Amino acid sequence: MKKNPLFDIFIGNDSVFSFVKAILAVFFALIIVYFILLLTGYSPFPVYGALLKGAFGSRRCFGECLVSTTPLLFSGLGFAIAYRCGLFNIGLEGQITVGGIAAAFIGYIFPEMNPVIHVSACIAAGFLAGALWGFIPGYLKARFGIHEVISVIMLNHIAFKIAAYLVSMQGPMKDRLDDMPASPFIRDSAKIVRLVNGSRVHWGIILAVITAFIIWVLLFRTRLGFRIRAVGKNKYAAETAGINVKRHIILTLSISGALGGLAGAVEILGVHYRLFAAFSPGYGFDAIAVALLGMVHPIGIIASAFLFGILRSGSVFMQAMYGVNKDMVSVITAIIVLFMGMSAPIGIMIKDRFKRKSHGTSV
Amino acid sequence: MAAIIRMENIIKTFPGVLANDKVSLEVEKGEIHCLLGENGAGKSTLMNILYGLTSCDSGEIYIKDQLVEFSGPRDAIASGIGMVHQHFMLIPVFTVMENLILGNEPVKGLKIDKIKSEKILADISGKYGMEMNLHAYVKDISVGMQQRVEILKLLYRGADIMIFDEPTAILTPQEILELYKVMESLRQRGKTIIFITHKLKEVMEISDRVTVLRDGRVINKIKTESTNTRELAKMMVGREVLFSTRRPEKRAGAEVLRVEDLYAKDKRGQKGLKGLCLNVKAGEIVGIAGVDGNGQSELVEVLTGLRRTDSGSIKIEDREMAHRNAGRFLAAGTAHIPDDRLLRGLILDFPLYENMLLGFQDQKPFTKGIFIDFNKVRQWSKGLVEAFDVRVPNVNVQAGSLSGGNQQKAVLAREFARDPKLLIASQPTRGLDVGAIEFVHERIMQARQNGKAVLLVSLDLSEIMNLSDRILVIYEGKIIAEFMADEAADTEIGFMMAGGGKK
Numbered sequence: 020m021k022k023n024p025l026f027d028i029f030i031g032n033d034s035v036f037s038f039v040k041a042i043l044a045v046f047f048a049l050i051i052v053y054f055i056l057l058l059t060g061y062s063p064f065p066v067y068g069a070l071l072k073g074a075f076g077s078r079r080c081f082g083e084c085l086v087s088t089t090p091l092l093f094s095g096l097g098f099a100i101a102y103r104c105g106l107f108n109i110g111l112e113g114q115i116t117v118g119g120i121a122a123a124f125i126g127y128i129f130p131e132m133n134p135v136i137h138v139s140a141c142i143a144a145g146f147l148a149g150a151l152w153g154f155i156p157g158y159l160k161a162r163f164g165i166h167e168v169i170s171v172i173m174l175n176h177i178a179f180k181i182a183a184y185l186v187s188m189q190g191p192m193k194d195r196l197d198d199m200p201a202s203p204f205i206r207d208s209a210k211i212v213r214l215v216n217g218s219r220v221h222w223g224i225i226l227a228v229i230t231a232f233i234i235w236v237l238l239f240r241t242r243l244g245f246r247i248r249a250v251g252k253n254k255y256a257a258e259t260a261g262i263n264v265k266r267h268i269i270l271t272l273s274i275s276g277a278l279g280g281l282a283g284a285v286e287i288l289g290v291h292y293r294l295f296a297a298f299s300p301g302y303g304f305d306a307i308a309v310a311l312l313g314m315v316h317p318i319g320i321i322a323s324a325f326l327f328g329i330l331r332s333g334s335v336f337m338q339a340m341y342g343v344n345k346d347m348v349s350v351i352t353a354i355i356v357l358f359m360g361m362s363a364p365i366g367i368m369i370k371d372r373f374k375r376k377s378h379g380t381s382v
Numbered sequence: 383m384a385a386i387i388r389m390e391n392i393i394k395t396f397p398g399v400l401a402n403d404k405v406s407l408e409v410e411k412g413e414i415h416c417l418l419g420e421n422g423a424g425k426s427t428l429m430n431i432l433y434g435l436t437s438c439d440s441g442e443i444y445i446k447d448q449l450v451e452f453s454g455p456r457d458a459i460a461s462g463i464g465m466v467h468q469h470f471m472l473i474p475v476f477t478v479m480e481n482l483i484l485g486n487e488p489v490k491g492l493k494i495d496k497i498k499s500e501k502i503l504a505d506i507s508g509k510y511g512m513e514m515n516l517h518a519y520v521k522d523i524s525v526g527m528q529q530r531v532e533i534l535k536l537l538y539r540g541a542d543i544m545i546f547d548e549p550t551a552i553l554t555p556q557e558i559l560e561l562y563k564v565m566e567s568l569r570q571r572g573k574t575i576i577f578i579t580h581k582l583k584e585v586m587e588i589s590d591r592v593t594v595l596r597d598g599r600v601i602n603k604i605k606t607e608s609t610n611t612r613e614l615a616k617m618m619v620g621r622e623v624l625f626s627t628r629r630p631e632k633r634a635g636a637e638v639l640r641v642e643d644l645y646a647k648d649k650r651g652q653k654g655l656k657g658l659c660l661n662v663k664a665g666e667i668v669g670i671a672g673v674d675g676n677g678q679s680e681l682v683e684v685l686t687g688l689r690r691t692d693s694g695s696i697k698i699e700d701r702e703m704a705h706r707n708a709g710r711f712l713a714a715g716t717a718h719i720p721d722d723r724l725l726r727g728l729i730l731d732f733p734l735y736e737n738m739l740l741g742f743q744d745q746k747p748f749t750k751g752i753f754i755d756f757n758k759v760r761q762w763s764k765g766l767v768e769a770f771d772v773r774v775p776n777v778n779v780q781a782g783s784l785s786g787g788n789q790q791k792a793v794l795a796r797e798f799a800r801d802p803k804l805l806i807a808s809q810p811t812r813g814l815d816v817g818a819i820e821f822v823h824e825r826i827m828q829a830r831q832n833g834k835a836v837l838l839v840s841l842d843l844s845e846i847m848n849l850s851d852r853i854l855v856i857y858e859g860k861i862i863a864e865f866m867a868d869e870a871a872d873t874e875i876g877f878m879m880a881g882g883g884k885k
Contacts, residue, residue: 241752245736245743253729258688259720260740261709 044358073336082218088328095309097278110171112303113178114279118145122284123294126205149280157272161265221289392441419595464541474521526557555876635664638835644694654680669850717802730782770795787818
């Protein structure tokens with residue numbers, strides 16, 4: 020059989036091929052939205068140009084892009100680790116919320132102190148609050164067999180309502196000094212330092228990238244990671260191999276929630292400096308798309324979180340320049356998710372085609 | 383005699399597989415024709431084509447010298463062809479009669495004519511020596527009887543040509559003899575039977591002629607009386623096959639497993655094990671014989687920590703293991719070859735080396751603190767794969783891409799690598815072909831020689847008889863009989879398997 024070099028490079032190797040599939044998903048999503056833009060009376064190329072300009076046009080723009088990337092990366096990792104364990108955690112938005120609440124509380128309730136200690140304490144509080152918000156559905160699933168999707172949706176709403184109550188007019192965390200439905204500002208010592216002047220981008224992005232590497236090591240190099248993946252791929256075989264399936268479900272959902280909590284904590288400490296009711300504009304839901312486009316692999320998720328960061332920050336500029344509603348970006352996101360969902364069967368079709376073609380040339 | 387069925391040059395390809403390669407089959411009227419071949423040889427594909435379930439890429443089918451083209455089983459049935467599938471197509475909550483007439487009911491006005499139905503059916507069953515209670519519910523009758531209902535259904539619909547797809551796989555030895563009788567009487571009345579099997583003994587016992595398939599091709603067509611099992615096996619596998627594993631003399635050592643008065647529930651929460659007792663000594667193979675569903679899977683699961691014990695005791699070398707989880711059983715020196723390797727034995731999406739790590743994930747020398755040294759795992763897996771002749775290009779391939787035989791070898795390699803004191807093998811050769819079965823049997827025998835205690839659970843009585851030193855018969859969650867290997871006759875064991883010991 021004649022070798023097809025294209026096949027060998029892009030399709031033969033599974034990890035390269037899944038990367039190719041992700042690129043194609045984005046590409047086709049942009050093509051479809053191109054036609055949607057055309058039909059709704061916009062000229063697509065300038066609009067896409069504005070999208071890119073909004074993300075890369077200036078130091079400030081690029082900073083905003085990284086600001087959005089940070090929580091997306093944390094929560095994308097959170098979704099991914101649960102997914103690797105066979106769990107569908109769509110509760111990251113709620114976990115972000117409780118993480119933010121906890122971080123803000125520790126951030127303003129204590130007086131000024133050593134910033135390293137203060138920031139660490141705030142981040143730890145967010146981490147633990149998120150972990151609790153993941154532990155609850157994990158325990159309910161392990162103990163009573165309640166499906167995690169149901170319980171995390173409910174926990175999302177509980178978290179939103181708690182946040183709204185805390186900063187409402189009579190709420191215990193409401194700042195008495197101004198009229199905003201928000202908590203007091205956190206102390207300066209609790210703020211995460213900005214990376215550069217003239218941009219809101221802060222050290223959280225570095226922390227998020229480090230976390231991605233930690234999760235990568237955890238999943239693919241450690242005993243715990245092996246057990247988590249075994250439970251995710253085949254819980255019966257995992258059980259037979261002496262792995263306690265229930266314990267790992269609880270633990271993994273707790274870790275997943277903790278990553279959501281980190282996203283929330285870092286968002287409060289690095290961007291808002293105080294708690295608002297809905298301080299996260301749906302990062303926890305975008306996390307699903309981020310993780311899936313990133314092939315549920317920490318390194319892939321770094322790339323896809325960045326892409327979604329571009330889309331989010333660029334969309335504002337796009338709306339301002341051309342009046343295209345920034346929700347058009349949600350359409351792109353949705354189509355990407357759709358394609359990634361279909362990527363397995365489409366991948367098989369592509370492989371088959373190539374194989375048949377290379378058969379054909381050899382006969 | 384004229385050929386009632388002629389299939390000529392049948393070619394059928396599935397993506398990547400040539401299932402039938404110019405297969406020709408001739409079956410004469412009134413004969414029992416065996417279709418012999420290993421799993422994947424193309425027997426079922428050929429019969430599915432004949433029964434209209436799939437179409438062939440090219441080739442011709444003649445029934446009674448008429449060229450036919452079936453677009454579905456309905457056409458095949460109209461031409462007088464019927465098929466008894468391995469999995470019965472019966473409605474459990476209907477009576478035997480209701481199942482038989484379903485789809486073809488004698489009617490009087492708008493109502494089913496029960497009197498007429500009963501008369502027709504009684505006639506048919508009487509004629510072929512298959513008397514049975516027409517008013518019993520299908521769920522209440524034995525598997526052998528359910529199979530009869532399937533056969534009667536074909537007769538009721540006027541089939542002349544009957545395809546039996548591995549009909550003996552689910553029967554006890556007694557029921558197999560009964561089935562032979564029925565087949566004999568069908569033949570005497572001019573029916574034609576195609577009998578699909580991979581068991582050589584059955585070919586010799588019942589068939590008139592045999593067509594051997596291997597890798598989608600016809601290897602030979604031969605009269606049964608002019609051949610023997612050895613020759614057939616060679617045709618089927620393509621090389622010489624050792625039949626019975628040699629059982630060298632070996633004195634059993636100290637007791638390794640002792641189970642007393644064990645109670646456990648089954649999947650549905652009913653009582654699965656009801657006071658079961660047994661023991662296994664080092665260097666001994668104890669076989670558990672029984673009809674499927676008498677507590678075998680519950681026993682295996684309880685003895686590997688996968689199912690809760692309600693009461694009773696499980697001792698491995700005097701250590702009480704009841705209520706312990708699977709990890710504890712592994713640590714106590716148990717190895718487990720699960721009956722469903724795809725479900726419990728392997729993680730199909732994992733590469734082979736990660737599968738070899740299952741159960742070793744927290745053990746030296748593969749761990750370094752909280753980390754796993756995957757290079758070491760890969761190297762070690764390479765050694766195991768070679769030692770157990772698992773045919774793979776490298777250990778990075780996904781377990782799901784291996785053939786059934788290679789998957790089972792991989793599971794075996796891993797479980798033997800534990801160097802267990804107790805080996806629990808549940809249906810270790812299920813779905814494997816003759817060559818792989820031979821390999822598995824040799825390894826189990828080798829474990830015995832190395833002083834392991836082996837508990838062998840299998841639905842295949844000949845496997846139990848072939849390997850075991852002692853044979854225990856399980857019936858309704860209890861051991862009801864014990865035989866020493868040399869003094870056991872399969873009819874006697876079969877009698878006990880059917881609950882014969884019970885009053």
